[in-house]
Structures are given as structure tokens and as C-alpha cells.
Amino acid sequence: MFAVLLAGIGLAACSAETGAEAPDSAPAADAAPGAVYSMRVGGTEEWAMRDTIVAEVDGETVTVRVFEDMHTFPELQLDLNGDGTTDAIIAVNGGGNCCPSDYYFAAHRGGRDFTVRQIPGIYSWEGPELIEQDGETLVKFVSVNEGMNTRDFREWTSIFRFEGDMPVLVSEAVRPEMPALAELRSSVFEDNPDGRRSFTHDLNGDGRADSISCAFWPRWGRLSDCAAELAGGSGRIQIEAGCKRLGVVGQSTGRMSDLVCDADRMVQFDAAENKYFAR
Numbered sequence: 443m444f445a446v447l448l449a450g451i452g453l454a455a456c457s458a459e460t461g462a463e464a465p466d467s468a469p470a471a472d473a474a475p476g477a478v479y480s481m482r483v484g485g486t487e488e489w490a491m492r493d494t495i496v497a498e499v500d501g502e503t504v505t506v507r508v509f510e511d512m513h514t515f516p517e518l519q520l521d522l523n524g525d526g527t528t529d530a531i532i533a534v535n536g537g538g539n540c541c542p543s544d545y546y547f548a549a550h551r552g553g554r555d556f557t558v559r560q561i562p563g564i565y566s567w568e569g570p571e572l573i574e575q576d577g578e579t580l581v582k583f584v585s586v587n588e589g590m591n592t593r594d595f596r597e598w599t600s601i602f603r604f605e606g607d608m609p610v611l612v613s614e615a616v617r618p619e620m621p622a623l624a625e626l627r628s629s630v631f632e633d634n635p636d637g638r639r640s641f642t643h644d645l646n647g648d649g650r651a652d653s654i655s656c657a658f659w660p661r662w663g664r665l666s667d668c669a670a671e672l673a674g675g676s677g678r679i680q681i682e683a684g685c686k687r688l689g690v691v692g693q694s695t696g697r698m699s700d701l702v703c704d705a706d707r708m709v710q711f712d713a714a715e716n717k718y719f720a721r
């Protein structure tokens with residue numbers, strides 16, 4: 443998850459590039475016959491953004507929608523609503539890495555007529571994915587409440603179909619949490635992001651409570667610099683995992699209890715390194 447997060451940040455940061463040399467069209471290799479979508483630099487201001495989605499229709503360039511002062515990109519181009527015209531899923535973001543894109547459904551209604559609607563409830567760093575389900579082509583988004591907050595980790599998968607010009611939610615499922623015996627959550631830093639917080643659990647089964655502690659990284663709302671200290675003092679055991687929730691689960695690797703990061707990511711002790719690593 444964390445690698446994905448960082449990749450997402452990189453992508454968002456790259457999309458913040460500006461300038462008049464920006465290409466005026468996006469790859470559209472998978473486009474079905476019909477409208478071909480691309481983005482254009484709108485306006486003449488210094489911080490020109492590729493804020494305009496256009497479509498080529500029968501040799502004509504039609505403005506589909508201007509998202510003023512935003513970056514745009516047509517992510518998917520195909521007939522999503524089954525009416526024979528090429529539609530698009532459009533990513534729109536403000537540049538930088540604060541937030542993932544918003545996503546819009548552009549329906550080509552024929553001729554120069556397009557309808558654009560936001561796809562609601564999405565907070566996805568990875569963007570849309572086409573899936574086949576029961577013989578139907580649908581679009582899946584995986585959202586994560588990543589960002590500057592102390593809320594509990596939440597990952598939800600939303601699947602949409604497109605009817606006419608409307609995105610219709612087919613299903614939404616939240617990734618369930620693996621239960622923990624004891625845990626620490628980002629929310630304990632809500633009132634004060636400074637210092638360290640800890641909890642205790644007998645990690646090595648010697649009957650003595652050990653301490654697990656973390657600091658906090660406000661920018662991404664994650665626990666940071668987590669470490670375990672065993673009772674009796676064999677030193678600090680670093681926990682290499684950036685989590686919004688770190689807990690102890692009822693299984694172990696070698697002599698040491700396994701940990702859970704966020705919903706269900708396993709974090710296990712590596713005796714050779716004397717560290718915990720996320721798997």
C-alpha cells in the first residue's frame with residue numbers, strides 16, 4: 443500500500459508540470475471508432491493548465507468541458523453506456539500531490555453533444571480499471587482515505603456502470619479489518635501530533651508485557667518511526683511499516699507475534715535483521 447501511495451504521489455507531482463510545450467493530445471490507442479478525446483491547454487496565463495477536454499468528431503474538434511485551472515486527462519475511452527458512441531472517463535486534478543484526481547464520465551450523445559457528470563464517492567490514487575462482471579463491462583475504482591487526516595484507514599472498492607449519461611453505482615465494498623489483540627491508531631494523535639504514543643502486549647511470549655510505540659507523520663496521517671521494546675531490554679526493534687493502524691494479531695513468526703498494518707497487511711519479525719517488515 444505504501445509503495446502504491448508513493449507512486450501515486452509521484453504521478454500527481456509529475457502531472458503538475460506546466461508550460462506551453464505540453465502535448466495537445468493523449469494516447470488513445472484503445473479508442474473505439476467515434477469521438478477521440480484529448481486535452482488542451484486553455485487560456486494564455488503563465489500557469490497554463492491542460493484544463494480543456496476536447497474530442498475529435500467527424501474531423502471536427504469539439505470542446506467537451508473546460509475544467510478551469512485544473513489538469514485533465516482522458517483515462518478510458520470506449521462505449522461505456524452501450525449506445526454506440528465513444529465515451530470517456532476523465533481525471534481532473536489541481537496538480538501537486540495533496541489529493542488524488544476527481545473522475546468524470548463524459549457521454550457522447552451524438553454529433554457535438556456531450557454530457558459530463560462527476561462520478562461520486564471516489565478518492566482513488568490509482569484511477570479507473572475496466573472489469574468484466576456477469577458479461578457486463580464495468581469500471582472499478584479503489585479508494586483510500588490517504589491524506590492529512592487522523593481518521594481510521596479505510597479502503598473501499600466502487601464499481602460503476604453507465605446508463606445514458608449517468609454513472610450508476612453497482613456495488614461498494616469496504617475492505618474489512620483483521621481484528622487485533624491490542625493496537626495503536628492515528629486517531630490518538632488527533633489532538634496533538636507531537637511525541638510518541640505506545641501500547642503494551644507480550645510480543646515474545648515470555649509472560650512480560652512489551653512496549654510498541656510510534657510517532658506521527660501529519661502530512662499523510664500515518665504512524666511513523668514505530669518500534670518495539672521488549673521487557674528485559676534487548677534494545678529497540680524497528681517496525682518498517684507506514685500504517686494508520688498498527689496492531690498485534692494472534693499468530694507469530696518464530697517467537698515473535700505478527701502485527702497487522704491498516705486493514706489486513708501483515709508485518710512480521712525478521713530475526714536476521716532484528717526488525718519487523720511489512721509483507
Ligand SMILES: [Ca+2]
Nearest residue numbers: 521523525527
Ligand atoms: Ca456511448
Ligand SMILES: [Ca+2]
Nearest residue numbers: 644645646650
Ligand atoms: Ca514479553
